[in-house]
Amino acid sequence: MDSNIAESGLHEDVIAKIRDGLKGRTLVFIGLMGAGKSCIGRMVAKELDLDFVDADREIEEAAGCSIADIFKLYGEEAFRDGEERVIARLLDGEQIVLATGGGAFIRERTRELILEKSVSVWLRADLDLLMHRTSGRTHRPLLNNGDPKQVLAELIDTRYPVYAGADIIFDCDESSKEATRDAVLELLAKSFDDDGQLIKTGT
Numbered sequence: 001m002d003s004n005i006a007e008s009g010l011h012e013d014v015i016a017k018i019r020d021g022l023k024g025r026t027l028v029f030i031g032l033m034g035a036g037k038s039c040i041g042r043m044v045a046k047e048l049d050l051d052f053v054d055a056d057r058e059i060e061e062a063a064g065c066s067i068a069d070i071f072k073l074y075g076e077e078a079f080r081d082g083e084e085r086v087i088a089r090l091l092d093g094e095q096i097v098l099a100t101g102g103g104a105f106i107r108e109r110t111r112e113l114i115l116e117k118s119v120s121v122w123l124r125a126d127l128d129l130l131m132h133r134t135s136g137r138t139h140r141p142l143l144n145n146g147d148p149k150q151v152l153a154e155l156i157d158t159r160y161p162v163y164a165g166a167d168i169i170f171d172c173d174e175s176s177k178e179a180t181r182d183a184v185l186e187l188l189a190k191s192f193d194d195d196g197q198l199i200k201t202g203t
Helices: 011-022 037-048 055-063 067-074 076-091 108-117 127-134 148-163 177-190
Strands: 026-030 052-054 097-099 118-124 168-171
Touching: 011 037, 011 177, 026 037, 026 076, 026 108, 037 052, 037 097, 037 177, 052 055, 055 067, 055 076, 055 097, 067 076, 076 097, 076 108, 108 118, 118 148, 118 177, 127 148, 168 177
Parallel strands: 026 097, 026 118, 052 097, 118 168
Antiparallel strands: none
16 A cells, blocks of 8 residues: 555545545444554544544443443443444434444444445454454453454454445555555545445445
């Protein structure tokens, strides 16, 4: 990936085309833990001059405890219920760039909300890249029980076919976060035609 969009003369045209295509809708990043949703989402938001929101942080604020504690005290189903409510509220609010938890798009009602009210981008990453990025992290409940590599492999098998329903698919690699940001912006701009209509991308 070439990290030159933000410095090139084409940058303003790229940003303008994305804004025209979004038409005031929120941009939502989906994907597994470690894909870079929060990091890249925050950087893209800055380029688009939009606020960035991490859905997991919003859930923690609403619950008054960490995601790990919610899982431990109330279970995953209660967490997903709260997650759906928070995402629904955010999508009904002002235009933002939103990073969602890895399981958000898997829940049918939450997925319907995202597809109906936003433009969604799946940051697709392979197992080795996810392992590298999540190694040694202790704040991810689904990786704290059992072998992390096996857990991630199983999540890839079950979730990737669902993630494929996203509006836009971006394949992550080991490029720098700046290069990834620029490549995401470039793909976003190419994902809208001259009339601002969304063109389904990815495979």
